[in-house]
Amino acid sequence: MADPEPAKQAGFPHDLYRWVLPADNLERPPAKIGLGRALFFDRRLSLDMKESCSTCHDPEKGFTDQLPTSMGIHNQFGKRNAPSIVNATFNILQFWDGREPALEDQAKRPILNPIELGMPDEKTVVERLNSAPEYQKAFMDVFGHRPNFDDMAKALASYERTQVAFDSPFDKFIEGDDKALTDEQKHGWSIFNGKGRCMSCHGVNGVQPMFSDNRFHNIGVSAHNKDFVELARKGLSLVAQGGGREELDRLAIQTDLSELGRFLVTQQPHDIGAFRTMGLRNLLVTEPYFHDGSQATLWDTIDHYNKGGVQNPYLDGGIVPLGLSEQEIDDLVAFLKSLTSPRYAEAAEHEFAAQLARSKTDRPQRDVDGAMGTKGRNDQNLSGPFGDIGPDMDQMKEDPAQLGNQ
Ligand code: HEC
Ligand code: HEC
Secondary structure (H helix, E strand, O other), X not given: OOOOOOOOOOOOOHHHHHHOOOHHHOOOOHHHHHHHHHHHOOHHHOOOOOOOXXXXXXXXXXXXXXXXXXXXXHHOEOOOOOXXXXXXXXXXXXXXXXXXXXXXXXXXXXXXXXXXXXXXXXHHHHHHHHOOHHHHHHHHHHHOOXXXXXXXXXXXXXXXXXXXXXXXXXXXXXOOOHHHOOHHHHHHHHHHHXXXXXXXXXXXXXXXXXXXXOOEEOOOOHHHOOOHHXXXXXXXXXXXXXXXXXXXXXXXHHOHHHHHEOHHHHOOHHHOOEXXXXXXXXXXXXXXXXXXXXXXXXXHHHHHHHOOOOOOOOOOOOOOXXXXXXXXXXXXXXXXHOOOOHHXXXXXXXXXXXXXXXXXXXXXXOXXXXXXXXXXXXXXXXXXXXXXXXXXXXXXXXXXXXXXXX
């Protein structure tokens, strides 16, 4: 599961793949990829020598940890769900809030984050690498000099770029194989493009092969947190003080301000609670869902959309009640399943069966009246693990633009 994937796959965007390579890391000889692979699985990159990238990005779990939020050194949990590194080379920006531009920049952050791999500084990391004869040799072979932090990141990114997974039934359908999708899945695809409005953010085309517009939207996930509006107020004053990339990483991973999403990066009020539109490929190996891992099944994510998300002053205008029937929800999930690549087909079948069974009895986000518009949105009596009521409606009477001035 950790081996490089061949590029000969239906739907693989060859031109885009070349286009997204950074100019200073174009060459990817096997030795560089091999070095990156060794680093990716090496526990010496963590302070206590117990964790590696693969702790949270496990190849057997679609390069995720399948936890709501990730656990780093000394069993400490961060605030965010670990996305897969599969196809991550196609992200225009990395992380749920896009705070790092390329894989090369991203790779440095978890190594230095105090509750992920916990290394104190770049120098200590480089010393560790230098004290291992096999790394001395490998860096010399690939880069022509001893290990340094930038080259380490380049090697890691080069390995990550070998993890590309397309070739799904949907890709074959688009290439002309009408039988690749079931009737249910075809119906789901039309709901995806029509009544479900998914396409407006999860559009797919030659430059968006991941079903993501690579933009940031508040779809109301943060608003599960009852103090969300209060947090926004606090964040507005705190974040304006600045603090650099490491500080930003710490705020995003370790503090409640994590829920402010893209706002931490841009400090624009319209980005409060906005997160990157996540890609939709291979979802049945990357559960649970959303930036906080708050939804266990695909049915729950669609129930969230169906009722119009959770109300909050910054909710994206595209999030409205959808009025989807149970059959339409099932078909939409069937369609999402058709985005599974062959390498994950078996695992996805298993997870699909488990989620289907769960969907029959356990639907914490279901709000049929809200979805059908027969009653106000986000019924206060709705129960569920998140007491899913959104922030106090009185708080929302205020002009959002005035929030920071309290
Ligand atoms: C303790 C768990 C943990 C470790 C260790 C870890 N990651 Fe992550 N990774 C995460 C989480 C959580 C996120 C999302 C954080 C965010 O968006 O704020 C993430 C995000 C990413 C992303 C961005 C994916 C996307 O779609 O935006 C990449 C790429 C990645 N990690 C690669 C790595 C590499 C390379 C290493 C090792 C150097 C590593 N990770 C170590 C948990 C971890
Ligand atoms: C207004 C833009 C927008 C629309 C419309 C939209 N999404 Fe999303 N989607 C997002 C964003 C943004 C996220 C990440 C949100 C977060 O975690 O806070 C996301 C996340 C998801 C996820 C979770 C992915 C993961 O790996 O955790 C799924 C599944 C999903 N969307 C499916 C759908 C479906 C199905 C529809 C149509 C019913 C839809 N989306 C409509 C923007 C949108």
